Amino acid sequence: MRCMLIDDDIPTIEALRGIVNWEEFGITEVLTAHNIQDAKQLFENGDPDLIICDIEMPRGSGIDMIKWARDRQYEGGFIFLTCHESFTFASKAISYDADSYLVKPLDKQELEAALRKSMDTLKNKIMLGEYSKLGHAWLKNQDLIERSFWSDVLTATISPRPQLIQSEVQKRELAVQAHAEYRLLLVSVPRSQIEREWDESIFHYALSNLVSEILSSRVGSGRMIAYQVDKVFYNAIIVESPADMQELEASAGEIIRLSRQYLKCTATCYFSEPGVISRLAQLKTELEQADESNIIFRGKLHLPNKPFHVDLTERFTLDTELFTLLFVQKEKAQIVNRLKKELELLTSLNKLDAATLHSIREDLLQVVYSLLARHHIQAHRLFEGELSQQLAQDAESSVFDFMKWAQALTDKTVDSIKEVLQSEGVVERAKRFIQDHYTQDLSREDVAASVYLTADYLAKVFKNGTGQTVKEYLNDCRIRAAKQMLLESAASIGEIAMDTGFDTISYFSTVFKKWTGETPAAYRAKHKAAL
Missing domain, CATH: 3.40.50.2300 (Response regulator)
Structure with missing residues (x-):
């Protein structure tokens, strides 16, 4: 105030x-x-x-x-x-x-x-x-105080000891029954389930408003806690128990439906079993764990007495030999279609959970990394782009996200292997990179990284394709440019050395004489006079 x-x-x-x-x-x-x-x-x-x-x-x-x-x-x-x-x-x-x-x-x-x-x-x-104006301000302030209390409870900032909880209720002058039982309703929307155009903070605000609009007649705004864990947006709602569960389930269904209609996202709702305030932090953790393992039951309402069932009696193992063969044969469409069919079958049999999807991802990466290493391609260079990293982060959120990542992974892997096998294409790209960057401090490793190869393998391919080492070709580009500058400009020998990528005048002169048989000054004097 x-x-x-x-x-x-x-x-x-x-x-x-x-x-x-x-x-x-x-x-x-x-x-x-x-x-x-x-x-x-x-x-x-x-x-x-x-x-x-x-x-x-x-x-x-x-x-x-x-x-x-x-x-x-x-x-x-x-x-x-x-x-x-x-x-x-x-x-x-x-x-x-x-x-x-x-x-x-x-x-x-x-x-x-x-x-x-x-x-x-x-x-x-x-x-x-x-007292309308001050009344609204006072009530809003009370909502903030109560929201802060429940947030502290859910994060275990307040010790779960009943005496301390009672003390906090009295200190904050809250209308909370410290010994009563409550339920949690957890609304979850993974970042991968919303449109890419959304700004994260704006989406979180919009989701919180939608939840508040639907539940405001049953739950005070001080009992709605919005928070984010990694790439998942959550709204935790504290409901007194006993409550009219039919009405609350109907409200949860509205949250799911309206989120899809207006926010264009897939929301999932989870109800906890009843528990006293000291148990709410643990109940929240259990609901988050259920959400993390939920791959195929999104966009639904989950009740504590009706948990979603995943059949884990027999763990699925990816046929890595088959996928290795498909990659070797460069069958991009077959790789993606086979993965899709495997995941669809597991989903239909209720055999797909987060751990299974993770193991499939790891097995597929093992196939890809093995092939890239065989062809001397550096995986961290190939997949270092922002889009590749984002797809990899989201890959285990859902089957849809996994398939987007798998498609991109397959395309990049097969295409890069094709380019390596067409060594002339790799050499030409390396030569073009050198021509575009010869004025910089280039190393053999820099050139190799530009074509996603190891330095030793590029050196072998480059020598076979050009008859020169990478260093020789780099110096050749620099000397050709220096010769032109010596004849067409009034720049000093030192300026030309720096402009063509040489560290010192002496090293420039040594390389120039080795390539032309003359010092830079002699070359300029002799050939400029002839023009």
Whole structure:
């Protein structure tokens, strides 16, 4: 809550700020003004909940201030200060619904008593629904306090000991039954299940609003906790038990349906069994674990007495020999179709869970890495792009995401192996890379990385294809460029050496003479004169 102090006497303002423990009265912000003009400007940033104002000020009295405030429908508390007891002032203050009328010098006990009276009055107005603006602010603040409590409970920030929970309920003045039983409703949407166009923070806000709209008539907003774990968006809703489960299940169904209709995403809902507050953190963890292992039952409502069943009596093993053969034969379509059929069969038999999907992914990667190593292709270079990494991260979220990743993995693997087998294509790409970057500090490893090969294997292929080593071809490119610059520009020998990628003039001169039989200066003098 916010309090505004108005007095033309600065020492009085400072004394007021220091004499009171404001937080004890629920006041978290104290504003100050030295005349009513400044006070009116502060109203532009939001109405304070309480005003403590001197009556007698040179640029407008406290009576003028309360009249202005009440005329603009201000319903907050008002405490007046004055140096003189005056029935006229007191009667006017009362007519404008002031809470208290204190005479300076201030007595701390009288001031604190007046503050308690104002706080009690505000609370009563809220309960009676007579104080609209402050009432909404107060209730919103109470929702925040309660939401903070339940968030601390779910994250085990508050110890699960019943005595400590009871203490926190009393300290925060919450209408919570510390010994009652509650259920958790967990709404889950993996990042991979939403449209790529969504900004994550905006989506999280939209999902929370949708859940709140559907459940607001049954659950207070202070009991709806939105949070994110890795790439999964969650909304945890605390429901008192016993509750009308039929209505809550219908609401959960609406969340799933409307998420698909308006947010274009797949939401899944999980209900926990009933439990006391001290068990809620564990129940949340259990629901998150169920969600993590849920691959084929998304977009549904799951109840504690009807868990989804996955048949794990016989673990599936990928036929790595078959897939190795398909990769060797470069049968991209057959690889993807075979994977799809295997996953569809496992889904139809309720045999696909997160662990099984993970093992299939690892076996497929083993096949791919083995083939890449055989062809001297560096896997970390081949799959280092942002899109490849994102697909890999999402691969185990669902069958759909797994197949998107598998398709991209297959395409890149088969295409890169084809290029290696066509060594002329690899050599040409390496030559083009050198031609485009010869002015830089290039190493054999840099050139090899550009074509996803190991440096030793590229050296062998390059030598066979060009008759030169990578270093010789690089120097050849640099010397050809240097010869042209020597004849066509007025740049110094040192500038030309730097511009063509050589570290020093001496090394440039050595290589240049080895390639042409002349020093750079002699070459320029001889051939430029002939032009």
